[in-house]
Amino acid sequence: MKILSAEEIKKVECKCFELYSTEAELMLKAGTACYNEIIKKYENEIKSAKVAVFCGNGKNAGDGFVIARLLWCYGVDAKIVLCDKAPTIAEPLMYFQQAESSGVKAESFTETSANADFIVDCIFGIGFHGEARAPFDKVFKAVNESGARVISVDTPSGSDATTGKVCENAVKADYTIAISTLKYAHIQPPANAFCGEISVVDIGIPEDCYEEGYPETIEFENVKKCFAPRDKNSNKGSFGHQLNICSSYKMFGAGVIATLSAMRSGAGLVKLMLPKSAYPLAAAHLTQCLFAPCDENEEKTFSKSAISEAENQLKWANSIVLGCGIDVNDDTEKLCEYVLKNADVPIILDADGINCINGRISILKEVKAPIVLTPHPLEMARLISKPTAEIQENRIKTAKEFAKENRIILVLKGANTIVTDGEKVFVNQTGNPSMAMGGTGDMLSGIAGAFIAQGMSAFDAAKCAVYIHGLCGDEAAKKLSRRGILVSDMIDQLGALMSHFE
Structure with a gap:
């Protein structure tokens, strides 16, 4: 539409x-x-x-x-x-x-x-x-x-x-x-x-x-076309390797959410790279993924030496989710910079990953691989040094100009989330106010990363993830309420909702 x-x-x-x-x-x-x-x-x-x-x-x-x-x-x-x-x-x-x-x-x-x-x-x-x-x-x-x-x-x-x-x-x-x-x-x-x-x-x-x-709305029929049938002789390697570079001790749940969402969205193998103190906390909630625990600093976030682990893991990945719950400090900023400059596969840059490039967004132009940036309005305001109200008054124009200038795919979150590559603009109509809570962005990133790992283009993956993420919110609100749902309730809808796209 x-x-x-x-x-x-x-x-x-x-x-x-x-x-x-x-x-x-x-x-x-x-x-x-x-x-x-x-x-x-x-x-x-x-x-x-x-x-x-x-x-x-x-x-x-x-x-x-x-x-x-x-x-x-x-x-x-x-x-x-x-x-x-x-x-x-x-x-x-x-x-x-x-x-x-x-x-x-x-x-x-x-x-x-x-x-x-x-x-x-x-x-x-x-x-x-x-x-x-x-x-x-x-x-x-x-x-x-x-x-x-x-x-x-x-x-x-x-x-x-x-x-x-x-x-x-x-x-x-x-x-x-x-x-x-x-x-x-x-x-x-x-x-x-x-x-x-x-x-x-x-x-x-x-x-x-x-x-x-x-600009157009994201429609069910167009989302469904992006999903190829699964071959009868498939194995876990057929559906990609997703690397989530997420979490810190204080925010270990962000990586858990991104990883659970990726697994429910069909990625073949999902690996969570996280600081070692967050590993036992995350492992208590995740029994069906891989882990790459890393050295950490005094703040119990990724340390500088995590870059060497990232170097090894980048070779394994078909898609990367970077930033959910990693915190912002000198070490995490350096890690983000390394991943952005050295990855050869598409990256979903979210949350603290976005905050880590505040004041130096020119780094986006140095990224070799496709990058999907997923800011909410406040994060977008910080990126371009404008008031949030101004962002909200000109959402499509702001998103389109930023994506074009920085050669990225931008997902500007909020009611009627916008997906643009600077030329094409799509607006989402699924979702509802019950989704206005911590963790929903981590879920969105996990879904988008999984779709990329399975072979979708970064732009199609962003569109499909935004649409299906909203459907999960709608379904959870329908079954529970618009005031009392958790991100885990949304993730619980993913497996069944994915059947509509087979």
Whole structure:
């Protein structure tokens, strides 16, 4: 699924008008598709409900007039609420008149207009930016305070479809029906938190109306294509050797999580290289992997002499996970530098591995092998010396520019994790807030490393790992709750979920 800005989708629609369809036809298709989606989702509740379709005076209102008429004809007690002046644009005006002719009542907005069971928000759609002028500030407030279930068409009113910024009292939807494609507001904070559940409806715009190069969502079908069937005569060497250079005494669990995740993701052999004091702690939790205990310093992290062990282990590995729980000091920084400069196989650089290159990211350009960097927003902010808020306001742009400049694959974690190589951009939609806890990043790194060890390209491995990692969070939350899951609960889902990709 493509992700477009407001201007980009307008260009697509203009091309469609030139080649295939009139604006009125497309508006009718959009309104009808949204109506069908509403009925499909709320059929059991909406027939006996009061529905208020809130409309502005732009083209989003035209969709609303179509929805209101179709709901009325279906037997729903639906009304139109005009939030500004009556429509003047030809196409919305035509559908407004059709709705009135069908018997739909229309009223100008008052404070009691929001007394409904459902509110369909067709006030602005993708046309909003800046702050809400009167009377829309009062309209938005009334919608949010109504207690009604709110369905927004295209994007919630008060959200900027391109930047993801929101105004004061922006409409907070329970359900958003995106038309044709996703918009940036659906995946970009803070607007993505105002969308509720999101679905996308197809209104028949032909593919040749779109240009190449838009960001896309990671889809199940594309993930499945990345997994080759397993040969009947396979052995443990057939599925790769994964080396996890992780852990310290204080954070031995990071390596445990990365290693368990790698084994559950199908790597043939997984070896955990860790400081010797962390070895018995990790071994108590890991009975099916290999270990490479190393010398340590007084802080019980990797010492400088761990570099000689790393030199031996690099020859064995098909993929490397570097950094989970290693801590940041002079010794670990030197170890990371050595591995980055000398590895010939793809590296997943995560957590303290990322922190170890703060202030000297030019080292990334010296790496011979493909590298996947997996920062969360704060780690990204440290890397490029910008506030976290600025990162979050420009997630796709920031990620794409950094990946291109440093010739890496970047996984910018968070809600709607971004995967980019500086050219192609993919956005993930699996996952949920229950995953906001320590250790989930270690799990993601272990999965990605395992996919690389089995022969995937680093870019495909990053995409697939992000998608499946989110599925694990969704499945664990479904079985338990969104407040009480552990990373181990997510790892427990991996084996069964992998069956969907065979």
